[in-house]
Amino acid sequence: MALAIPKAIAQELFLLQAGIPGARWQTREQLHLTLRFIGEVDGRQANDIDDALAAISAPRFTLALKGVGEFGGKKPHAVWAGVSDGQAVSHLNRKIEAALQRIGVAADERRFTPHVTLARLRAAPVGKVMDWLADHAFYAGPPFAVEQFALYSSVLSP
Known part of the structure; x- marks a missing residue:
């Protein structure tokens, strides 16, 4: 499950994407904010998940991306943009x-x-990753309205 990123903000993020060999x-098109990763599911389970998600209601909220970070610590395996206030999205x-x-x-x-x-x-x-993080530490995107979430399918290549 994920939130789509508006095209204008995806374009901003696209402009950050350089500097790490x-x-x-x-x-x-791949940019999104993951709400929950599930992993592989069969067709029946996918239908059950779809039904369960359709029953969720939550108030609309505004979200803004802010800052960057990495997952992996001393051996980073991903870089990301964070959010300015994660309370509503965490809810x-x-x-x-x-x-x-x-x-x-x-x-x-x-x-x-x-x-x-x-x-x-x-x-x-690692030095290039740390340089990139420092160069983009103060990234702040404009706020956007969140009105729905969607089920995404990911295919990770080796």
């Missing part, structure tokens, strides 16, 4: 998590960190 940058994540657990989907044990993945990294020079 070996990074696999996301295309504008939506909790509602999604509860709905999924009610239909038997295992709980996500990872702490929810609202973000938009900008690139996946493999063997990227």
Whole structure:
């Protein structure tokens, strides 16, 4: 489940995508804010998930992207843009998590960190990643309205 990123903001993020050798940058169309990753599911389970998600209601809210970060610590494997105030999106994540657990989907044990993945990294020079993070630390995007979320399908390449 994810929030789509408006085209104008996706274009802004696209302009940040340079400066890390070996990074696999996301295309504008791939940019989204993941609310919950599920993994592989069969057709019946996908229908159950779709039904559970359709029953979720949450108030509309405004979201703005702010700052950048990485996952992986000393060996970063992804760089991302964060959010300025994650309270509303975290509330939506909790509602999604509860709905999924009610239909038997295992709980996500990872702490929810609202973000938009900008690139996946493999063997990227750590110094270049740190330089990129410092160069874009003060990124701040304009606010946008969040009115719905969608089920996304991801295909990760090796």
